[in-house]
Amino acid sequence: MLLPSRRVAAVAPFLAMDVMTAAAARERAGGSVVHMEVGQPSAPAPRAVIAAAQGALAHGRVPYTEALGLPALRERIARDYRDRYGVDVAPERVVVTTGSSAGFILAFMSLFDAGARVGVPQPGYPAYRSILAALDLVATPMVLRAEDRFAPTAELLRAVHAQARLSGVLVMSPANPSGTVIAPDALRALCAAARDLSLPFISDEIYHGLGYDGLPSATALQFDADAIVINSFSKYHCMTGWRVGWMVVPDSLVRPIERLAQNLYISAPYLSQVGALAAFEAGEELDAVRDGYARNRAILLDALPGLGLGRTHPADGAFYLYADVSDLTDDAAEFCRRMLAEAGVAATPGLDFDPAEGAHHVRFSFAGSEDDCREAVRRLRGWLG
Numbered sequence: 001m002l003l004p005s006r007r008v009a010a011v012a013p014f015l016a017m018d019v020m021t022a023a024a025a026r027e028r029a030g031g032s033v034v035h036m037e038v039g040q041p042s043a044p045a046p047r048a049v050i051a052a053a054q055g056a057l058a059h060g061r062v063p064y065t066e067a068l069g070l071p072a073l074r075e076r077i078a079r080d081y082r083d084r085y086g087v088d089v090a091p092e093r094v095v096v097t098t099g100s101s102a103g104f105i106l107a108f109m110s111l112f113d114a115g116a117r118v119g120v121p122q123p124g125y126p127a128y129r130s131i132l133a134a135l136d137l138v139a140t141p142m143v144l145r146a147e148d149r150f151a152p153t154a155e156l157l158r159a160v161h162a163q164a165r166l167s168g169v170l171v172m173s174p175a176n177p178s179g180t181v182i183a184p185d186a187l188r189a190l191c192a193a194a195r196d197l198s199l200p201f202i203s204d205e206i207y208h209g210l211g212y213d214g215l216p217s218a219t220a221l222q223f224d225a226d227a228i229v230i231n232s233f234s235k236y237h238c239m240t241g242w243r244v245g246w247m248v249v250p251d252s253l254v255r256p257i258e259r260l261a262q263n264l265y266i267s268a269p270y271l272s273q274v275g276a277l278a279a280f281e282a283g284e285e286l287d288a289v290r291d292g293y294a295r296n297r298a299i300l301l302d303a304l305p306g307l308g309l310g311r312t313h314p315a316d317g318a319f320y321l322y323a324d325v326s327d328l329t330d331d332a333a334e335f336c337r338r339m340l341a342e343a344g345v346a347a348t349p350g351l352d353f354d355p356a357e358g359a360h361h362v363r364f365s366f367a368g369s370e371d372d373c374r375e376a377v378r379r380l381r382g383w384l385g
């Protein structure tokens, strides 16, 4: 029998996928499911994106691109930093990637040697831990607290570094699973602390563009020109399966990352890059999708307290609510299994995001339709009410 490497053995399974499998089985058996377990928009890619990709496909030739991406796309992304945040980014510092997922691999590999410890938020996106483990790096949790809105702080970073001697730090805003936006001043302080401690600062900004009546999403580049910013067309632009994202990196990392990208995957998919370029023309369509999430969020926030789920951080951005279910259960995984089996609502147990405290939380995604959200509330009322 072939045994997997020690590194791969350290990669945890994704419980959300188990929920998806159980939900699919229920649907095959004729049951209905409201899907709130999946972190992806139900809306299709914008019309302009589809038209651009169809146009390119009609030419027949779908080539590799340069490893760092199509020059026109890199330029357009760079321009967006000026338009959106007032930050000057040279197009040469933009790297087009196969989703932000590839961005993490490229960032971690280019910055850290085996055994290095990287501070990551907990609760947080589980792939950070898994990718670090797969690369023989160590994810060091920065434990976030509900009373701090699940936002990391400069003090927390200093405290974790004092204990663990980090080699780098990663933060995300808006966050998965809490939806927390790090306030601009707090992000500035985090960047300053990282610089003080000589730690590379990696900022996952994949949910930018998805904010609700609250804090503006600042980019780390406003506060640290050397921050490594990772972003994607998956979420705001509704292009999950196109697998295209980007990074902004300091000059010193461009060539190392180019060498890695050339060897690891040659280039991000050409058609997806052509589509991504057109996504910048689709602001109106995409803002309308975002306004739909805002309505979904309002429906859920209105209903949850009456369901015993009042201790839910209201999500400044992204499309998740991270509900504290400790009044109802101390086993969120079992709670999610029963919620699916008995109410036909699929959601993700918190253990995916937080191995320590996740048994008390459930993540609901509100990236689906308004009808889905209303139906979920109706079913949960019947089940929990």
Ligand SMILES: Cc1ncc(COP(=O)(O)O)c(C=O)c1O
Pocket (backbone or CB within 6 Å): 039, 098, 099, 100, 101, 102, 125, 172, 175, 176, 204, 206, 231, 232, 233, 234, 240, 244, 245
């Ligand atoms: C916080 C966060 N970062 C990164 C990703 C990966 O996205 P992609 O590889 O599609 O860009 C996700 C996906 O859910 C996420 O929630």
